[in-house]
Every structure is written in C-alpha cells, then in structure tokens.
Amino acid sequence: MFFRIVFREIHHRFLNFILGVFSVFIAVACLTGGMGLLKSFDLETEALIGEQEKKLQQRLDEFTDEVRKITKKMGFNLIILPARQDLTEMWAQDFSSATMPQEYARKLADSKVMTVRHLMPVLQKKIYWDTLKKEVILIGIQGEIPLMHRAARKPILRPIKPGTAVLGHLVATDLSLKKGDTVSLMGRGFTVGEVLSERGGKDDISIWVDLDTVQEMLELKGRINAIWALECHCAWADLPKVRKEVEKILPDTRVVEYKTMALARAEFRWQTKEHGEQEIETKKAERAELRAEREKLAAVLIPLIILGSGIWIAVLAFSNVKDRQSEIGVLRAIGVRSRTIMLVFLARAGLTGVTGAVTGYIAATAGLHLIKGETFWSFLSVVTMIGAAFFLSCAASWIPALIGANQDPADILREE
Numbered sequence: 101m102f103f104r105i106v107f108r109e110i111h112h113r114f115l116n117f118i119l120g121v122f123s124v125f126i127a128v129a130c131l132t133g134g135m136g137l138l139k140s141f142d143l144e145t146e147a148l149i150g151e152q153e154k155k156l157q158q159r160l161d162e163f164t165d166e167v168r169k170i171t172k173k174m175g176f177n178l179i180i181l182p183a184r185q186d187l188t189e190m191w192a193q194d195f196s197s198a199t200m201p202q203e204y205a206r207k208l209a210d211s212k213v214m215t216v217r218h219l220m221p222v223l224q225k226k227i228y229w230d231t232l233k234k235e236v237i238l239i240g241i242q243g244e245i246p247l248m249h250r251a252a253r254k255p256i257l258r259p260i261k262p263g264t265a266v267l268g269h270l271v272a273t274d275l276s277l278k279k280g281d282t283v284s285l286m287g288r289g290f291t292v293g294e295v296l297s298e299r300g301g302k303d304d305i306s307i308w309v310d311l312d313t314v315q316e317m318l319e320l321k322g323r324i325n326a327i328w329a330l331e332c333h334c335a336w337a338d339l340p341k342v343r344k345e346v347e348k349i350l351p352d353t354r355v356v357e358y359k360t361m362a363l364a365r366a367e368f369r370w371q372t373k374e375h376g377e378q379e380i381e382t383k384k385a386e387r388a389e390l391r392a393e394r395e396k397l398a399a400v401l402i403p404l405i406i407l408g409s410g411i412w413i414a415v416l417a418f419s420n421v422k423d424r425q426s427e428i429g430v431l432r433a434i435g436v437r438s439r440t441i442m443l444v445f446l447a448r449a450g451l452t453g454v455t456g457a458v459t460g461y462i463a464a465t466a467g468l469h470l471i472k473g474e475t476f477w478s479f480l481s482v483v484t485m486i487g488a489a490f491f492l493s494c495a496a497s498w499i500p501a502l503i504g505a506n507q508d509p510a511d512i513l514r515e516e
Contacts, residue, residue: 113420124492128456128460129467131405133464141394142391149383159376178328178329183354184352215345220242222324223324236268238306240315243259263290266308278292280292288317410496413492417500418503446501448497456493
C-alpha cells in the first residue's frame, strides 16, 4: 500500500516530479561532466608530458649513439699515466717520461672497471733516427687487453706483428717507403706492414712496433709509460668519476683526457637533456596552473548548481505539500499516521534524486564520450552520485514533508 501511494502521488503530480528530476539531472550532469573534464585534462597532460619525454629520450639516444660512433672512430680519448708524471713535460714532449709496470693494464682489466674500456698498454719515446736524420716518435703497442666482465668488442687498433713496423705518413714519404719494404731502426730490421694516411699530427712522424720489441730496444722490459683507454658512455663529461674509479684500483696513477671532441659532444648531450627536462617541467607547471584554474571555477559553479538544485527541490516539495493538503487531511482522517505520510513524501523525493542522478550521469558520460572519445564510467562514481542525489533530495524535502505530515487533519478539512 505504501509504494502504491508513492507512485500515485508521483503520477498525480507528474510535472512537479519531472521538474525535480530535471533539477537533479542538471546538478549530477554538471558534477559528472566537471569531474570527467578534469580527468580528461589529466589524461591529456599525461599523454603530452609522456610524448615530450619520449621525444627527449629519442634525442638523447640518438646523441648517445652518435657520440659512441664518433668516439670509437676518433680512437682512445683517455691516458692513464704514472702519478709522478709532470703534465707540462708530457704535453711538451708528447709522451710520458715516467714509467709504470705493464701488469697495471691487466690489473685494471680484471678489476671490473665500469668507466673505461678498450685498454691498451703503450710505451713511447721520442728518438733521433739516423736514417731519416730527424726525431721521430717510437710507439710500442700490443693488442687490447680484454675486459673479462664485458662482452668482446672490436678493437680500435690491431696488434702489430713482431718484426713489422707501421710508419706515419711523413716518415714513409721522406724515406719513399711503402708496404713490404724493409727498414732499419736502432740496429733492428723491420718490414713495413702499413703506411698510415696523413693525419695532421704526431702520428705522421711516428713509428709503431710491437710492445715487447720496443721494451727491449729501450731497455725497459715489463715497463710502459701509458695505458690508452676509451671513456665509457656511462661516464661521459664526468672525468672525476673516471679518475675516482681508476685511481682506486691503481693508486699511483692519474687519468687525463686528451681528445675533447667526445667530451664536447657529451656535454652538448647533457645540456640537451637538461634543457629538455626544463621544458617538461615548464609544461607540467603550465598544465598544473590551467588545472588549478579549472578546479577553482568548478569549485564555485558546481556548489552553486547543487545549492540551486536543492533549493528548487525544496520549493517543489513545499508546492506539492500545499497542493496536496486535502489528500493529506483525508489520509490522516482515515487513520494514516503522520510518519507514513512523511515517508511518502521522502520516498517521492528519493525517487526524484535517484532518477535524476541516473539520467544525469548517463547523459554526462555519453556527452564526454562523444566530445572526448573517452569513457569515465566507474561503479564507484555511479554509486556515489546516486547516493549524493538521494541524500540531497531527501534533505531538501525534509522540512516540507515534516510540515505536511504534522498538520492537524481537522484544520485541513475545515479549511476545505
């Protein structure tokens, strides 16, 4: 009987019911739409920032690969020297006068060092060559020492076979030597294994021989004066990091960087990274500011809409109670209790809220899908909206329902 009275009440004052539903519909649609638009804005921000980060990473990867190729092509860019070597003297004569044990190179290779690779022990000295009647740079090298903790890599320099010499461009030109010719140096005979192309530096006046032979010629058995290495990309532009790791393994050595192209490229890479990260942070700040402005607008408009909806429902409820006074008097006269009458009005208000919430949520969700192409439906949001609308409608109708239910039926019928 209770629900029949409720539905008959709705049917009898259907326009009043529809106006109430429309009021809740507007409030829920605005609230759902506002939340959906903010969510959409967050997703757009996330996608935009993600795209910028992806582009930045692609640029950094391209730079990394480019620097790696340039550095590999350029050759060794680090020299590990005895700690006692004076750098002014070394740069003046192009080689270290101090020496260190050859086994240092093997010790470094076996230490799982991470900041350097392509290790090559070297012994070099400037000598006067009687045949050429000029000073040349004698360089003794051996094959690169493999790093046991890293995968095998293609060597930068190939080892030189014993009894073979590689001549710099100017040396070969001045003596009219070519590959396969023989040459005498410090009382030893060598076959020219290769003539280097013109490089525009000290390599043009160098003679390259295997390390063991040079050590014998210079009477420095088991000694070297440098370890050539290639700086790992994990430490580009961070020479102190390299020094710290190498000098921890070989305390009586020092590390110097002598070819700056890779370093310059690396610094440009880090500048690009820093600039890109600043752009991303700026974009995040801009998007956060825009979102804050939208939140402020929503924080003003949505409460006003909800308040307006509640007032409108209360007005409709007062109007309905006033128009139904005669029915209320009859019901009270036949024994229907005031609590039941009040529950009828509150049930009507609850149905108004639920109907408006469901239709408003569906409309807002469908509209967002059409406009943004995204769906923000969730069970929790549906339950929340329905519960909030039910509570709002019942709260707005509470006083009108209380007034209508507590009127004296005798007074009502007398007025009628």
